[in-house]
Amino acid sequence: MSTSTRTGVTVVIVPPATANGPMHVGHLSGPYLAADIAARAARSRGERVITTAGFDVHQNWVLTRAEREGVDVEKLAASFREEIIAALDAARIQYDVFLNPQSEDYQRGVTTLAADLTEAGRFPLRELRLLACSDCNRTLHQSYVVGTCAWCGSEAAGGGCEGCGGYTSAENLVDPRCNRCGGEPRPFLATVPVLPMEDYRDRIMEVWLRAELPDRARKIVAHYLEHRLPDVPIAYPTNWGLAGVGPHEGLRLEVYAEVGLSTMHGVAQGIKPGSLGLEAVGEALSEVDSLWHFNGIDNGFYFALFWPALYMAAGLRAESIGGAQVNEFYTLDGSKFSTSRNHAIWANEFLTSEDVDVVRLYLAWDRPDRFASNFTLSSYREFEAYVRPLLDAARDSAVAGEHPLPAALAEADVTRGLAALKPRGFDPALAVRAVLTGLAASAPGVDALLQILTGR
Numbered sequence: 001m002s003t004s005t006r007t008g009v010t011v012v013i014v015p016p017a018t019a020n021g022p023m024h025v026g027h028l029s030g031p032y033l034a035a036d037i038a039a040r041a042a043r044s045r046g047e048r049v050i051t052t053a054g055f056d057v058h059q060n061w062v063l064t065r066a067e068r069e070g071v072d073v074e075k076l077a078a079s080f081r082e083e084i085i086a087a088l089d090a091a092r093i094q095y096d097v098f099l100n101p102q103s104e105d106y107q108r109g110v111t112t113l114a115a116d117l118t119e120a121g122r123f124p125l126r127e128l129r130l131l132a133c134s135d136c137n138r139t140l141h142q143s144y145v146v147g148t149c150a151w152c153g154s155e156a157a158g159g160g161c162e163g164c165g166g167y168t169s170a171e172n173l174v175d176p177r178c179n180r181c182g183g184e185p186r187p188f189l190a191t192v193p194v195l196p197m198e199d200y201r202d203r204i205m206e207v208w209l210r211a212e213l214p215d216r217a218r219k220i221v222a223h224y225l226e227h228r229l230p231d232v233p234i235a236y237p238t239n240w241g242l243a244g245v246g247p248h249e250g251l252r253l254e255v256y257a258e259v260g261l262s263t264m265h266g267v268a269q270g271i272k273p274g275s276l277g278l279e280a281v282g283e284a285l286s287e288v289d290s291l292w293h294f295n296g297i298d299n300g301f302y303f304a305l306f307w308p309a310l311y312m313a314a315g316l317r318a319e320s321i322g323g324a325q326v327n328e329f330y331t332l333d334g335s336k337f338s339t340s341r342n343h344a345i346w347a348n349e350f351l352t353s354e355d356v357d358v359v360r361l362y363l364a365w366d367r368p369d370r371f372a373s374n375f376t377l378s379s380y381r382e383f384e385a386y387v388r389p390l391l392d393a394a395r396d397s398a399v400a401g402e403h404p405l406p407a408a409l410a411e412a413d414v415t416r417g418l419a420a421l422k423p424r425g426f427d428p429a430l431a432v433r434a435v436l437t438g439l440a441a442s443a444p445g446v447d448a449l450l451q452i453l454t455g456r
Helices: 025-044 060-069 073-090 104-119 197-210 215-225 255-271 277-285 297-313 347-353 356-365 377-395 407-419 428-441 446-454
Strands: 009-013 048-056 097-099 125-133 145-148 155-157 174-178 185-196 231-233 288-296 321-327 330-332 373-375
Touching: 009 025, 009 255, 025 048, 025 288, 025 321, 025 330, 025 347, 025 356, 025 373, 025 428, 025 446, 048 073, 048 255, 060 073, 073 347, 097 255, 104 185, 104 255, 104 277, 125 231, 174 185, 185 197, 185 297, 197 215, 197 231, 197 297, 215 297, 215 321, 231 255, 255 277, 255 288, 255 297, 288 297, 297 321, 347 356, 356 377, 356 428, 356 446, 373 377, 377 428, 377 446, 407 428, 407 446, 428 446
Parallel strands: 009 048, 009 288, 048 097, 288 321, 330 373
Antiparallel strands: 125 185, 145 155, 145 174, 185 231
8 A cells, every 4th residue: 555644544435245146247337346446546646545345145135035045044145255256356356344244353343333332322222113014024124125215106125215315114115015925014113223313414414515426316415404314223123134232132233224334343444453342443433534435326315314424423524524426327238237137247257258457447438427328248349449459559568549649638638537536526437538548649647547447
């Protein structure tokens, strides 16, 4: 890692990959490759950087898949973990901390932090009216419940609405029903820890006014700031998830809360290894200068509102939250990438058979950042045919291109490309165009830009 006179830490966060299958090209094109490029660029500027990666096993449909296939859920998740790590390595995606929910250190760190936050009054215990299935008796949350989003009218499961990015739960969905057996909901009372987000309204406003967020995320924030912010359960009485300790005994952590808590635990480990509990984590977080999320728009409520509030509950300063770089949906031949329908180009297979330099450049160039985009193999091949001679010439230290820009203009373009990789105003597509221009003219600085984009 590059040395720097700066004392603050730049944190780059990507969502943990879900343990329901291997990674596909759609995953890489969104937050994973973009975060790696942003982190490499920050290091090249001399910043002290902490990146996190990991995988998520506690979505309850992971258990559902294991039960339907008749396999052990822990073994299923472990097998996908190895495939996810292999894909990250093949794509040259680096990370400082890998968050593994199946490790004892992770479980102890996350559950201790959650318990300490309740003891400190930041996750107070409250009696809530929850819903369970009247037939199979499952607590209706996450994928166990489906209904209609009250905000945009889309069909949605618990957790978040893909249509608008809003927060959904069994309690706020219209006509909720069990997604496992179709049973009707029955109410019951339970005492659970919550994050009272209304307590963080002023600080969320501060983040909202200063942080970089795309328009769709700002619309989500604006909607919620016009109403009382919700009390979001941190744990449920349910059959799958990380088992709580102390005041959370008998409950399992809600997965979106677990993701936020594990992020703070992981960042603290990267800054001060061995940090355990609220006081130690808060001390480590005091060194964070700028924290950036890389996420898909479907997690809008969480990266724009919930996780910032949770981070601040754990001790992160509001002014340290830089914002989020968000991708829209990436389709394959006009249809959504789908693990369950096997409609995907699997990352491990594709990266094994293709030039990783070309793959990274193409996915950065075609990334669905400001609008949705569509992957087709034919467009990839056209890009490859254009780029390969430039890369080959660069590898041979030869000048490429019949009609390059004049040297001064090409150098200016490379400078613009490097500037486009700062988290604020992040634009990897512009950087790719700049590197291609620079390669054609053998412009000064182009090698550094190429190394960042290709991960060489």
